[in-house]
Amino acid sequence: xxxxxxxxxxxxxxxxxxxxxxxxxxxxxxxxxxxxxxxxxxxxxxxxxxxxxxxxxxxxxxxxxxxxxxxxxxxxxxxxxxxxxxxxxxxxxxxxxxxxxxxxxxxxxxxxxxxxxxxxxxxxxxxxxxxxxxxxxxxxxxxxxxxxxxxxxxxxxxxxxxxxxxxxxxxxxxxxxxxxxxxxxxxxxxxxxxxxxxxxxxxxxxxxxxxxxxxxxxxxxxxxxxxxxxxxxxxxxxxxxxxxxxxxxxxxxxxxxxxxxxxxxxxxxxxxxxxxxxxxxxxxxxxxxxxxxxxxxxxxxxxxxxxxxxxxxxxxxxxxxxxxxxxxxxxxxxxxxxxxxxxxxxxxxxxxxxxxxxxxxxxxxxxxxxxxxxxxxxxxxxxxxxxxxxxxxxxxxxxxxxxxxx
Numbered sequence: 001x002x003x004x005x006x007x008x009x010x011x012x013x014x015x016x017x018x019x020x021x022x023x024x025x026x027x028x029x030x031x032x033x034x035x036x037x038x039x040x041x042x043x044x045x046x047x048x049x050x051x052x053x054x055x056x057x058x059x060x061x062x063x064x065x066x067x068x069x070x071x072x073x074x075x076x077x078x079x080x081x082x083x084x085x086x087x088x089x090x091x092x093x094x095x096x097x098x099x100x101x102x103x104x105x106x107x108x109x110x111x112x113x114x115x116x117x118x119x120x121x122x123x124x125x126x127x128x129x130x131x132x133x134x135x136x137x138x139x140x141x142x143x144x145x146x147x148x149x150x151x152x153x154x155x156x157x158x159x160x161x162x163x164x165x166x167x168x169x170x171x172x173x174x175x176x177x178x179x180x181x182x183x184x185x186x187x188x189x190x191x192x193x194x195x196x197x198x199x200x201x202x203x204x205x206x207x208x209x210x211x212x213x214x215x216x217x218x219x220x221x222x223x224x225x226x227x228x229x230x231x232x233x234x235x236x237x238x239x240x241x242x243x244x245x246x247x248x249x250x251x252x253x254x255x256x257x258x259x260x261x262x263x264x265x266x267x268x269x270x271x272x273x274x275x276x277x278x279x280x281x282x283x284x285x286x287x288x289x290x291x292x293x294x295x296x297x298x299x300x301x302x303x304x305x306x307x308x309x310x311x312x313x314x315x316x317x318x319x320x321x322x323x324x325x326x327x328x329x330x331x332x333x334x335x336x337x338x339x340x341x342x343x344x345x346x347x348x349x350x351x352x353x354x355x356x357x358x359x360x361x362x363x364x365x366x367x368x369x370x371x372x373x374x375x376x377x378x379x380x381x382x383x384x385x386x387x388x389x390x391x392x393x394x395x396x397x398x399x400x401x402x403x404x405x406x
Contacts, residue, residue, distance in 0.1 A: 020378040023221055027051070030218035035074050037063070037082065042075045049074055053218060056082050061090050061192070061311055062214060064236055086236045086310070093199055093311045100198045103179040103266065104132040107154075108167035113144040115317070116185040120152040128195035131177050138167040138285070163285030165278035169406055172272055181266040183314060188216060190313035197266040200238075200309040207304035208267045208296060210260020211312030212236070222325040223318040225378045230332065232261035232316055239308040246300040252359050253343070253351030254297065257336070259306050262292030264314045275302050277406040279342055282335055287396045288389065289335025297343050329382040333389030338397040345401070360390060 031052035035042065038058070048071035055065045056078055064082035105123060109116045116135070123133060133154035137145045139162050149156040159170040172180060181197055183189060193211060200209035213232035218224050227233075246254045275298050283291035296306050319325050337356055344352040364387055371380045 020221075020225075020376050020381045022377045023224070026221075026224070028218075028220055028224070030224060032215070032218060034062075035078070037078060042078055046073055046075065048072050049077065053215075055214065058082075058087055058090055059094065061190070062212065062236070062313055063087055063090055065214075065233075083236065089238055090311055093196055093309075096199050096202070098128065098195065098199065100179060100201050101128065101131075102177045103128075103130055103181055103194065103198055104134055104175040104177045105130045105181050105183065105194065106134050106136070106168070106171035106175065107183055107185055108136045108138055108164055108171060109140070109145060109185040110138040110162075110167075111140045111145070112185050113140075113148045116145065117148045117152075119183065119185050119187055119189070120148065120154060122189040122191075123152075125191045126189065126194045127192050128198060130181070130194060132175065134171050134174050136167040136171045136174075138162060138164065161280075163280055164283035165280045165286065165291045165406070168283075168291070169277040169280070172269070172277060175269060178269055179266055180269055182262060182264075184263040184316070186317045187213075187263050188315045188317075190315075193264070193312050193314055194266075196309060196312040197264075200307050200312065201266070201268070203305070205303075205305045206240075206268075206307050207271045207299050208259075208265060208306040209309050209312065210234070210306070211264035211308075211314060212310040213261045213264050213314050213316050216315040216317035220320045221378075222320055222322045225381065226318040226325055226328075229379055230329065231318075232263060234258065234260055234308050234310070236310045238310060241296070241300065241306040241308070243300070243303065246297075249351065251351060252355040253340075253349055254300065256297040256300065257290070257293040259293065259296045260308050261316075263316055264312060265292065267295075271299065271304065275299065279405040281342065281397055281400050281403060281405065282339055284331065287335045287338035287393050288331030288333075290332075290339035291335070293336075294339040294342050297339075298346060301347050326382055326385050330385040330389040330392070333386045334393035334396065337390045337393035339393075341394060341397045342405075356390075356394065364390075 033052055033054045034057055036057045049068055050071045051068050053067050055062050063086045066077055066081045135149045135154050136157045136159050139160045146156055157170055157174050159167045181194055197209050197211055215227045241259050278291045279294055281287055282294055319328055340352040340356055
């Protein structure tokens with residue numbers, strides 16, 4: 001009843017979603033240009049790049065990117081967006097010797113055998129071979145998923161309790177290595193993804209390393225909207241998230257979702273024994289999302305460090321249709337608010353409650369006012385789903401407050 005009332009109120013305010021005004025002049029598909037800094041195509045007299053997303057490569061690794069707003073030569077664009085410290089860091093990582101090789105790759109999947117096949121095909125190309133590849137089938141219908149896994153030579157594990165974090169926990173329990181690396185079935189891995197994730201564990205206090213996630217394609221408006229406003233990319237500079245980061249914002253709490261993406265992360269296996277597994281009330285099949293960011297919050301709360309390593313590169317294939325994206329955004333905000341409540345439950349940090357009760361209402365009220373004044377942009381096209389999802393996430397966790405987390 002409460003959610004239905006809020007739904008009706010938002011519908012009355014927003015009425016029907018118009019086409020986002022900032023997308024009307026964009027032609028799809030949006031091309032993604034990969035330009036190598038070492039090639040002659042980057043000289044000053046080369047013809048300008050007129051549209052799309054440009055990603056610059058150095059020694060095969062992405063080191064900078066930009067969307068083309070007006071025709072610009074690749075040389076001028078590279079000078080503007082590729083930072084010297086990024087190039088130097090990529091060189092240093094390449095020269096760093098491998099010390100941590102005891103790692104398994106873990107993939108959770110449900111009813112997406114072809115996406116899974118594409119993901120698994122990128123693993124044999126890895127410069128660091130994993131000790132094991134474990135695929136957890138989260139209650140898929142039929143035998144297609146099992147066949148894809150067996151054809152690849154990976155280990156198949158079945159988890160019939162629906163929910164991404166049930167599947168993640170089953171994968172962790174099945175792993176026997178010192179480190180576990182997670183990716184998703186809708187991801188393709190750069191050949192040095194695993195190697196560079198593992199090189200990120202160069203200090204004992206680093207418990208988790210996340211990587212750079214780029215769009216696999218920008219073929220539809222839905223994919224562009226997701227990448228522009230919800231994408232997984234965190235830039236091209238290494239960042240360490242430590243106690244200073246965790247305690248800096250005393251009013252609203254640390255924005256742990258900026259640490260990276262669950263589709264590209266590695267974790268020291270022993271921390272699961274110390275602080276527990278993923279919370280099964282979160283993520284797909286439950287509240288909707290944010291099981292990874294809640295886990296990063298828990299790691300920081302217990303004094304560990306999380307690292308973002310941009311040389312560990314993967315490509316994510318976003319949902320193509322607007323209906324599917326609308327559902328995904330609803331789930332994202334549901335999971336986000338649910339995770340804030342779980343973080344409060346785990347830590348007693350009132351900043352998580354203030355973010356829900358003070359920051360969010362103010363934030364959404366401002367966006368509603370701007371939308372009513374200026375019309376719908378790609379930033380606000382799913383505003384209804386965001387608001388309803390936020391309410392759903394709070395109700396979901398409150399109803400399951402005493403349920404075991406794993």
